[in-house]
Amino acid sequence: MQRSSRGTHSSVLARRTLFRGSVAAGLGGLAASAFMQSDQVEPGGRTEETSSVAPNLREAAYAGPSYLLNVRDYGAAGDGVTDDSSAFAQVVAAAYAARTTMPLSLDRDQVGSINIIVPPGNYLVKSPTALISSTMSSKVQGVTFTGYGNSISNIIFQPATAGVMAQNDFWLKVNFQYLGFYAATAGCTFLLSSTTHSAQRYMFQNCYFQGFKYALDLQGTDNNSEFFFENCHAQCIEADGAFFHVGATNTSDQFLNYWFYGCTHWLSSAPFIDVAQGGHFHIFGLDVSAWAHDLTSPQFLFNLRGSNHASGVCSFQAEGVRVEGQNSNAGLLYSEWNYGSVSFTNADFSSQAPYYTYNNLISISYLNSAGPSYTFSNCVLAGGVLVAFAINDYEFQHEILFDSCTWLQKPSPSDVVLYNTSQAGGNIRQLPPVEFRRCRGTVNTNAIDAGGAAVWDARIGYNGDLIQTLTYREVSIRDPYGVPAGSSTVCIILPVGALITSIETMSPAGAVTSTAVGWEWIIATTESTPTTVGSVAVPGPANAGWRVETTLATPFLCDTKLRATLKITATNVDQNNGAALLLIKGFW
Template sequence: MVTVRPEDYGAAPGKDATDAFRKLFADVDKRLVRDAGGGVPVATTDILLAGVYTVSGSIMRPVAGRAQGLTVRGIGKRASEIVMTGPEPLLVNKDRWMGVRWYDVSFRSTNPKASYLYSSSTGACQDWGWTNCEWRGTWQRGIGLDGPQASNTNSEMFWTNCHVNGAYADAFLRIGMTPSRPQQDQFLNYWFTGCKIEYDHGDFVRADKGGFISVESGSFVIKGRRPDGGTSRFFHFPTAGHHDSVQHLNVRAVRFELRHATSKVIESRWAGQTVFDGCSDTALGFQPHSPSLVAHEYTNPGVVTYRNCDLVGKHAYHHTAANPRQRVVYEACTRRNNRTRAAFLTLDGPHAPKAPPVVHVNDADGIR
């Protein structure tokens, strides 16, 4: 295995390193070898980032054919950092790379039109992972997943002990960027473990297509407000009509902070399964905006379950269509502000009178 560095291709302190990175990735492409057990070529180089690099354009650009097994390593967050000053995506992956790993690297944007990764797939572009990585600065979006045909994937992506900082006009992770195109719900399996999600504004995850999403532990904070006064959400699922196997969200042992009335934990039109287990969003429950804050909002939900959660503000359920499979259950939960059913729940819409009742089990506030 050969280790290559941007410095090997002309990167130098104080100098724009765009061309050096492009030469580096072109050299990585030349060193691919055939996978003995399959037909997709495998990378034979590691990339080492041992400094701060400023770039003004995309450093990973479209290349024909598929490849796998690329690894990029840094020496630590902010000690190894790529700073994007231009409006393009830092990385462009068009049905090319899978099995990609990033370790101990920071990414920062000084251009509000930039994005970190644009990934368009018709079958490749899967199995990417980030460990001990960080995003900060001002972005249009972090990662945008897309696809021009009905067979795209962009699936199996994970983030472990990562830090999402900065600000996002759209979202940090946008799943299904162009839903007007024919696209299957094959965007699935996204895993966040032990992450610090503490950013200024925008959506953390917006899924217009697909999305079997699992979140395990972490600190989630929306620190500021959108410049246009709009809503920032951790989880935003704005479209209905997905397959049951993809519209799942499982969140466990996460502490949320909603510092402003324009923030939400979730706004969802999914009719699948949503579970919050052992979570709390009551840290700012003492603030004046908290009692009237609609922190969790659903339209025509499927099965929604809260277990052992401490909850702030109100929860809203809008019933604009009938859904016989709807079930909403709160088990062993507490509330910071509104401790009666009438104060805590908003149930409205033309189908609300016939909707199954919201069930409370072993409720710590005595709601039945």
């Protein structure tokens, strides 16, 4: 189809505007800026005093009409009723035909020169691959699809059966911006990128995706790399799909480097990322609202699958993820990766915690590998951490670290960590360690309550790996006035598996006026028949000060929850002493 006369009219206006810009340039930077903004030219040739068009559109308008192709000039109606498939196919073909060769052989691939404009409207597309087709015959670098804003310029995909809106093998450096994409047929994919060595440097800015099974499904043997998402929004992704998907077949560990900035994933039970290969993922700000509401089995927001990946491809970084998990089966991370690095910073899973009791929020599978280094920092989390391991995992050094995290719903780190030993071949003693550093809980926080206060600094499974560095720990026991006194009883919860080696107390001279002799503290378990762990006593008058340590002849193993829950009782302590310390020492 020939371009309409609007294209010619636009040419005149574009040249006129270019002339104005040249005149304005002589007025100085500030005057030129004000002059050019006062009379904008839209792609269709109209002028208006002020424009809400994206800044890059305004810049493109001054570049000349040969760089702008308006989909309406190719017959698109944008009325939500007329099938605009042919118009999009033609405008993309025209963009492909306009490819050029870089001068001086600066690039071996041909380069594009077109910005495809999608004016406001609802464009119905019924033909699969109308947006980008895989029938191109040679590589082209560069094409841009620009709308006037998601929910303003909308493309509605309604094939007769499940299909793919765009399927690429030859385009590189493709940009989508200010557009809304909607699937009106179940099972559809927005972009199936099946490539042997193309599909590189894709950028999605201010785009909206609704109703697809997959927003992106990557396939092929190489590349599919350097994808960038900024202020993109997904809604109602089908539960058996994912926003970003890489399957186990016809895929490659060469798919790498994906960035997400300020995105959302709403009203869905589908993962945001589900990949069976490696890939470097970087997420900075992601809001996940009304997620997992219709799950009947566990599902995770991020799935890192596969346990045999190439070197240099397994890296996942997420910062500022907020999740409204509306189902007890909602989870944050599932990982099978065999090495690499996985980190979460400032993740918040607390929004729906008052209404749903979560199962396993994190599931990590080693299966005879060291696995990635897992780090969770400054996060608010709920639910459990399930760690699966195999019979020979004791040969590796594992690392799962929770640093400065707050845990909801679980009373202690021992309650957080669960081990799946189904593939351990009976080797249930070699547990991969999980470390909690400077963490805290919201359950069992008061040592003078009957339930006790949990000690959260711990390394669960500390005796699992054959070689690892252990931490010798000391926990201070106090009531609101100092070390327990009078009839005061304090209760603490150590991690199951803690090994107590000694009990120590100390006080400076003159801290109390009491001259009583025989101050003593007794530590016992909370079993039905309590076991006395040990005691420590002050040998002289209390006002003289002291430092006394009782080293247990046999270290005490807190091998059950009741043996790890300890009561500390004061005997003959007749005065509060806020300057004294009472310490339980050991390894945990």
